[in-house]
Amino acid sequence: MTPSELRATSGLAAIYSVRMAGLFMVLPVFMLYADVLPGATPFLMGLALGIYGLTQALLQIPFGMISDRVGRKPLIALGLLLLIVGxxxxxLAESVYGIILGRALQGAGAVAAVVLALTADLISEERRTRALAVIGLTIGLTFTAAMVLGPVVDRMFGLSGIFWLTAILGGVALLLLFFWVPVPARCRPHPDMVPVPGGLRHALREPELxxxxxxxxxxHMTLAANFLVLPLMLVERLELAxxxxxxxYLPVLVLGFLLMIPAVIYAExxxxxxxxxxxAIGLLVGVQLLLPFAATWLLLGIALVLFFAAFNLLEAAMPSLVAKTAPVAEKGTAMGLFSTSQFLGIFAGGVLGGLALTYVGVAGVFGLGLAAAVVWLLVAATMAPPSHLSNRAYALPKPWMxxxxxxxxxxxxxxxxxxARVSAREAAVYLKVDPASFDEHALRDVLMGHSAARA
Structure with missing residues (x-):
């Protein structure tokens, strides 16, 4: 990568991770305040935990599309300001209602699609995959760090301290945006990266997507619902402060990640x-069956390691499946709808998990996850065998415009x-290829052949 591309990649990865850390640090500790937060009920606590998923789901695709017109940095700045204000x-909230409002505002800063669009503006097509891999790795590390840091910050500064730290990190991200991340020469649509209006209808009708x-x-519904009760289980069943x-969380997340790696290598x-x-989905079903009975360190440790192994594997593999399945010209739209579904799942997990906890108890929350995982297992069983194609993007030489x-x-x-899709408007060539038989040199010959012929 060029120095400018390195700055763009590092800065945008940091902005993405700062926002994600702020949203997830609260996950492992929030329900521990259910007895002391004024106005709190299991349902309202679940709503507070998951509502950022609703606002993010509603706004992330519009944010990405609007940024094509008004620019990337202004939209990212607006999103970070909403994160800070929320x-x-x-x-400062004195009741659960204030936290619900704050979390909704945090989620309203839905800049994920805009960050990806700015990445596409600043990174050449040939190096974009590497930049996205760096951002993806950063996201995975951030989730682990947030799960570990949340209890530590809570111990030192309380729940409000987590929100204050998130506001400070949002301010740091703003500084990175304006003083570290380069300014793109121009903003243009990137249908391989972010949603475009014309592709929504087809993406919503494609059975595999x-x-x-x-x-x-x-x-993500299961993740959010489980964390309505897991912190309480650690306190009440294991008597762990x-x-x-x-x-x-640290050892089970690390072990879960290590268990995932051989499965990913084998699958590829x-x-x-x-x-x-x-x-992995079957493993998720088994974990949901085990968790209600996990009353010892050994059982709960095994259940959590297996849960995070399944979660990490599915979280890593499914975006790749979306990219392989979607038409090359609509990959960004398909990924946008996929992310929207993810955030809606977090919202549903908080709300439905809160209702299950209210009317059934801990077993009801795990039963909710179990029923959902069984439905998913049945849906996945009808899935067509995934293709082994890869998406590639290249700059379009001017003579071919x-x-x-x-x-x-x-x-x-x-x-x-x-x-293959060629777009003079985007000055790009988008391909879906079989890596086993694709000849990169033949492609280069075609792209450069027109130039030679004109010369």
Whole structure:
């Protein structure tokens, strides 16, 4: 990468992770305040935990589309300001209602799609995959760090301290945005990265994409619902004070991640992604069955390690499946709807989990996750075997700008190319290829051949 691209990648990864850390640090400690927060009920606590998912789901696609017109940085700045204001509102809240309002404002700063669009503006097509991999790795590390830091910050400064820290981190992200991240030469649509209006209807009707959207919804619904009761289980069943909960979360998250790696490698090398995914969903079903009876350190530790192994595997593999399944010109739209389903799942998990806790108790919360996981298992069983295609993007040489149709025909004729789309407006070539047979040199010959012929 060039120095400018390195600055863009590091800065945008930091902005993404700062926002995510602020939203997730509260997850492992929030329910411990159910008895002391004025106005709190299990339902309202669940609503407070999950409502940021609703506002984020409603606004992230509009934010991405609006940024094509008004610019990326102004929209990201607005999103970070909403995160800061929401965090301050929650920090100053004197009842659960104030925290609900604050969390809703935090989620309203839905800048994920805009950050990806700015990444596409600043990083060349050839290096964009590497930049996205860095951002993806940062997201995974941030989730682990947030789960560990939440109890530590809570021990030192209380629940309000987590919200104040989030506001401070939001301010740091604003400084990075304006003083570290480069300014793009221009903003243009990136249908391979962010949603475009024309692709929404098709993406909503594609059965395989719908199956994946249902899956990510259930996965995050289960995560949110489980954390309505897991912190309480650590206190009541294991008699572990809240300030020491990080001693549980850190090892189980690390072990869960390590268990995931061999499964991912096996799935890719043996082209066995569907069986591995179904196995992970089945593991999720088993964990939901085990958790209500996990009254000892050993049982709860095993259940949590297996839960996070399944969660990490599914969380890592499903976005790749969306990218492989979606038409090359609509990948950004498909990913946008996938993320929307994810955030709606967090909201549903908080609300439905709160209702289950109110009327049934702890077993009802785990029963909710169990029923949802069984539904997902049935849905996934009907999934078509995933393709093993990869998405590639390349800069469109200027001599080809007036010959999109001709270039598209030549590219579709290349060995290993399953689908090609050429866009002079975006100055880009988008391909869906089979990595095993795709010849990069043949592609370069085609792209440069027109220039040579004109010369």
């Amino acid at each position: 965090s301050i509102v929650a920090a 719908l199956r994946l959207n249902v899956g990510i919804f259930i996965l 809240s300030e020491f909960h990080y001693q549980v 090398r043996r082209r066995a992604l569907k069986p591995v995914l179904i196995g 007036a010959a999109e149709g001709e270039l598209s025909g030549r590219l579709n004729a290349l060995q290993g190319v399953a689908e």
